[in-house]
Amino acid sequence: MQVEQLTKDGAVTKKIIKEGLGKTPESKNIVSVHYDAYLLDTNTKFDSSRDRETEFTFQLRDSKVIEAWELAIPTMKVGEIAEVTCTSDYGYGDEGRKYLVPPKAKLRFEIELLGFWEKSTTAPERIAAAHKKKNEGNEMFQQGNIETALFAYRKAREYVKDLWDCEPEELDEARQLTVAVHLNIGACYLKLKQYDDAIDACKKALSRDHTSIKAYYRLGQAYMEKGEYEASLTFINLGLELKPNDKSLQALKKLVEQAQQKYLKSSTSLYRKIFNTPQPEE
Numbered sequence: 001m002q003v004e005q006l007t008k009d010g011a012v013t014k015k016i017i018k019e020g021l022g023k024t025p026e027s028k029n030i031v032s033v034h035y036d037a038y039l040l041d042t043n044t045k046f047d048s049s050r051d052r053e054t055e056f057t058f059q060l061r062d063s064k065v066i067e068a069w070e071l072a073i074p075t076m077k078v079g080e081i082a083e084v085t086c087t088s089d090y091g092y093g094d095e096g097r098k099y100l101v102p103p104k105a106k107l108r109f110e111i112e113l114l115g116f117w118e119k120s121t122t123a124p125e126r127i128a129a130a131h132k133k134k135n136e137g138n139e140m141f142q143q144g145n146i147e148t149a150l151f152a153y154r155k156a157r158e159y160v161k162d163l164w165d166c167e168p169e170e171l172d173e174a175r176q177l178t179v180a181v182h183l184n185i186g187a188c189y190l191k192l193k194q195y196d197d198a199i200d201a202c203k204k205a206l207s208r209d210h211t212s213i214k215a216y217y218r219l220g221q222a223y224m225e226k227g228e229y230e231a232s233l234t235f236i237n238l239g240l241e242l243k244p245n246d247k248s249l250q251a252l253k254k255l256v257e258q259a260q261q262k263y264l265k266s267s268t269s270l271y272r273k274i275f276n277t278p279q280p281e282e
Contacts, residue, residue: 006071011087014072020080025116032057032114040106066091076113079148084109115151123166130159130177150188157181179209186218198222220252229260
């Protein structure tokens, strides 16, 4: 990949390791990243959000990070991974960072932009921001970027979580958004084969809307994939009680019943082999 100079003097450079998607952050957006930080001359790692297993979140142009980051991150797209290098003038300066970064040290970072969003405070702002993040997640999901979509859906959920002090119509819209986002989170976990997480997300959707056919369907899917056929059929049948002619639920029920019969047949065969159970005479 080509190295891009972010300053005229070449003191800050950026090289894309993995391309991202969509738009880039704007000034004053809140961004969330993962990063590894190294001393450039010795390649010594001195900090890492990945090692801590905790993403780093901050607001652009809020004097929380070094200038190299303020220049580099607004050029990145969601999902992008970039290598950023800088001189001490755009890093920790002549003094460095106590115990970690020597004075006048050149630095190298590997940064992954997980997502970004606007700072919102009022109920209408939070609802609008949640819609925006949900739509971004939908776009990422359709393109097959499931991890990135999951991140967007989680952020959408955070906007409307615990949103109570608002008008009745806003409260209802927030509830509908919460249901939709939990269902989408469940869909992501199904794609990632994290079935327990999918079940948890879909049950949260049901707690806000017990009539959600999608929730019953995805719970049926998740339990089927776990091999818990009775639980799968329980949720499928609950959905069919609400909507008896739903073709998706009907098709899933047939699939689960076939899988269950196949499992029972294979289990019986294995049991007979282990215990040498005589076959009945015809």
